[in-house]
Amino acid sequence: MQMSWVLLACGALLAAPASAAWKTDNPQVAVAVKDRRIADALATVGRIDRAALADDHAAFAALLADDLAVSNPHNGVSVRGATAQRDAADRISYARYEPTIDYAGLRGDMVILISEEIVQPKEGDAAGDHDVPLLVHRRFTDLWMSVGNGN
Numbered sequence: 001m002q003m004s005w006v007l008l009a010c011g012a013l014l015a016a017p018a019s020a021a022w023k024t025d026n027p028q029v030a031v032a033v034k035d036r037r038i039a040d041a042l043a044t045v046g047r048i049d050r051a052a053l054a055d056d057h058a059a060f061a062a063l064l065a066d067d068l069a070v071s072n073p074h075n076g077v078s079v080r081g082a083t084a085q086r087d088a089a090d091r092i093s094y095a096r097y098e099p100t101i102d103y104a105g106l107r108g109d110m111v112i113l114i115s116e117e118i119v120q121p122k123e124g125d126a127a128g129d130h131d132v133p134l135l136v137h138r139r140f141t142d143l144w145m146s147v148g149n150g151n
Helices: 002-009 027-032 036-053 057-062 080-088
Strands: 069-072 076-079 094-107 110-121 136-145
Touching: 027 094, 036 057, 036 094, 036 110, 036 136, 057 080, 069 080, 076 080
Parallel strands: none
Antiparallel strands: 069 076, 094 110, 110 136
């Protein structure tokens, strides 16, 4: 958790290829991550990202919420099971991954993260077909809520 906060607060850091280190140029984000709920959500995001980058399919699947719903890079929506299957089939496999947080805040018990990610699919990755550019810029909004054991 502290490592995620330090990386965010140092906004000038550049993520190296295949790095899951979040960055920000927004001073409000650096202040927001001092809230434990936001820091915990970012720590969980970091664990998911590191598992994806390491192609650790079991760890990736174990970190997904049961009610997960995400937009996928193929212009569709994936729920938990489909997302884990996409990862296990190496359809979530990146040679380069650079996430940037533009906004981190709270709405009641929910943490909201508005971000951009720059990804480069690994060679041979199903997402690296001819329909996808070599370097992909995607915007997304994450909604996080602490459940059960706090994850």
